[in-house]
C-alpha cells in the first residue's frame with residue numbers, strides 16, 4: 001500500500017471525482033458513511049448508550065464530521081455538533097451544514113461545553129494542515145484532549161501534519177483511534193507520534209486505482225495483499241536441498257537460547273537444513289533442544305573464536321547471543337573478509353555492535369546484507385538523530401552508502417533499502433517487546449534468503465511473518481505473557497494465513 005503526501009492525496013481525490021463522474025460532495029458522503037459504519041461496528045456494544053460529540057473545522061475534514069453527525073443522528077444516536085466559526089467554509093462543508101440542525105458554533109476562546117463521557121469525534125483538521133497549529137489553538141485542543149471518554153479522529157489527529165513529527169508540547173489531538181482514508185499516512189507510522197495515535201485503521205473509500213498507480217512514492221505500508229505474489233508454493237519434486245542450508249552463527253556461555261531460537265525459527269520458516277555454529281558449551285543445549293538442527297563446534301568452550309565455517313551455506317544468520325569478546329571480534333572480522341561476494345547474510349545483535357565499534361568491517365559485508373538493529377543498535381550504527389524523520393533520512397543514507405538493507409525494529413518496523421525506499425510493517429503487537437524476539441526474526445529472514453528470496457523481499461516478508469506470528473500468539477497467551485518461543489509455535493499459522501489469503 002502506498003503512502004502519499006497531501007498534494008498527491010488531492011490529485012487522487014480530484015481524479016476519482018472526474019473519472020467516476022461524481023461530485024465532491026458525493027465522495028465526501030461515501031467516505032463519511034464508511035467511517036460512520038466503522039464506528040458503529042467497532043463500538044456497537046457501548047455507543048448506543050453514550051453521548052457523541054463531533055468537533056468540526058471549516059474544511060472538508062469538518063465536512064466529513066457534519067456528514068457523520070447527520071448519518072449517526074439518522075440511525076438514532078445521541079449526537080452534538082460543535083463547528084468552528086469561520087468567514088469561509090469549503091463548499092461541501094457548507095452543504096452539509098445546510099443538512100443539519102442544532103449546530104453549536106464556537107470560537108477559539110470558547111468553552112466547547114463537551115459532554116462528560118462518551119465519544120468525541122475529532123474532525124477539526126485532516127490532511128489540509130499547512131503548518132503546525134499556533135498557540136491560539138491551545139484552549140480548543142486542550143479541551144479535546146481533556147475529554148474523559150474516547151477520542152476518535154477522522155483521517156488524522158487534528159494538528160498533526162501528514163508527514164511531520166509532532167512535538168510532545170504541540171497543539172495536537174491525542175486520539176485513541178484514528179480512521180484514516182484509503183492510505184496510511186507517514187505521520188501515523190512514526191514511533192514518536194504514538195502519543196497522538198493510539199491505533200489507526202485504514203478505510204478503503206474506493207479512490208481511483210489508476211490515479212493511485214500513477215503516484216510515485218518511496219514509502220510503502222506492507223500488508224498481506226502485496227506479499228501474496230512473493231510467497232511461493234513448494235513443488236512436489238522438491239527435496240531438502242531445494243530450500244537451502246542456513247548457518248546460524250552465535251552463542252556464548254549463558255546466551256545459547258538465542259541460537260536455539262534462531263535455528264528453530266529458520267527451519268520453521270521453510271529452509272531445508274539448518275546448522276548452528278556455536279561454542280562447545282552449547283552442544284547439549286542445541287542437540288537436545290532442537291534435534292532437527294545440525295551442530296558445528298568452535299574450538300572454544302564458552303565463546304566463538306575460530307569461525308571455521310565452510311563457505312557453501314546458502315545463507316548465514318550471524319550475531320545472536322554471540323558476545324563481543326576480543327577474540328570473537330577478531331575471528332568474526334577474519335571470517336567476514338573471507339566471505340564470497342555473493343554470500344547472503346543477516347546480521348543481528350552483537351554482530352551489529354561489533355561492526356559499529358569496528359567500522360572498517362562494513363566494507364567486507366557483501367552487498368545487500370541485511371542488518372536488523374533495534375533502536376539502540378541503530379544509534380550505534382548511524383549516530384544520533386533529531387527525530388523519527390531525521391532517523392529515516394540517516395538510515396537511507398547509511399543503507400545507500402554501504403549498499404545494505406536495514407530493518408529498523410520497533411512498532412511498525414521499517415525496512416530501508418539502498419534505493420531509499422522504506423517499507424513499514426503492519427503486523428505485530430506490544431507483547432513482542434521482550435527478549436528473544438530478534439533472534440526469531442534473524443532465523444526467519446535467514447531462512448527466506450536461503451530459499452532464494454532476494455534480500456529486500458526476504459526482509460519485508462520476514463518482518464511481516466514475524467509480526468503476524470506474534471499476533472497469532474497473542475490470541476492464545478495475551479500480550480503480557482507473550483514470549484519468543486510462543487511466536488515460534490505460531491510461525492506455522494502466520495505462513496498458512498498468508499498462503500490462504502493469497503489464494
Ligand SMILES: NC(=O)C1=CN([C@@H]2O[C@H](COP(=O)(O)OP(=O)(O)OC[C@H]3O[C@@H](n4cnc5c(N)ncnc54)[C@H](OP(=O)(O)O)[C@@H]3O)[C@@H](O)[C@H]2O)[C@H](O)CC1
Nearest residue numbers: 013028059060061125126127128129130131132133155181
Ligand atoms: N480522498 C480523501 O481522502 C477524502 C478526504 N476528504 C476529507 O477532506 C480532508 C481534507 O480537507 P481540506 O479541506 O483540504 O483540509 P482540512 O479539512 O484538513 O482543513 C483545511 C483547513 O484548515 C486550515 N488550516 C490549515 N493549516 C492551518 C493552521 N496551521 N492553522 C489554522 N488553520 C489551518 C485551512 O485554512 P486556510 O484558510 O489556511 O486555507 C483549511 O481551510 C481530508 O482530511 C478528509 O477528511 C473528503 O471528505 C473526501 C475524500
Ligand SMILES: [K+]
Nearest residue numbers: 122125154156
Ligand atoms: K481530524
